[in-house]
Amino acid sequence: MASIYLSHEYSAGHWACLPPPLSIGVAVKLAYHANIDEIIDVNLRAFNRLSAPNKWKQNTAARLGLVTGIVAFFLIPGGIWSRVGIALFFIAFVVGCYLYAYPITIYKRTRDLVLSRHRDTNGADVEIELRESGVWTRTGGTEIEFSWSNVSEIIEEPTVIEMRMKDGGLLVAQKRAFESKDEIAKFIGLAMEEMKRPETAGQPAAHP
Secondary structure, three states, X not given: OOOOEEEEOOOOOOEOOOOOOOOOOOEEXXXXXXXXXXXXXXXXXXXXXXXXXXXXXXXXXXXXXXXXXXXXXXXOOOOHHHHHHHHHHHHHHHHHHHHHHHHHHHHHHHHHHHHHHHOOOOOEEEEXXXXXXXXXXXXXXXXXXXXXXXXXXXEEOOOEEEEEEOOOOEEEEEHHHOOOHHXXXXXXXXXXXXXXXXXXXXXXXXXX
């Protein structure tokens, strides 16, 4: 594997050499300032990967629709089949309205939470480093490292690179922080190569 040592400076806007911190000779470190909208987007991506909220959303929509349909069936006058039709209409209407409003509500709550934490700094400083032991990241004062055995897939999207974890975790790198498509390809290529490298399984270690 070729040796590549990269670091994106906040203001200089270029890649600079770093001392090699890894025995395998490969280290990629990315640093940038994530704005409010980017932090909101990352939080929503992580939230949407959680299974529990999605199940709760579906169950709540079904319960609300069913209760509304039952109430409509018994309160609205008419023949049985007309009441069944009206009840089904109300069920579909309530479920549709709930599923439409749900992501809007989640977005507003997420935005309020992000603004309460990062309004003064207009975002947060983000660092991401590919290490021999895993993918290390620091946002603000919070650090976490995901072992390579925990990384399930790497997805390149138009504006971000997603590293999805087997335990449901998510790491997102903003593509605007790279100087070129070639640097993006190197970053993804190294990460993919490390994913395939045999290593001892481990869990991500959080640091306060």
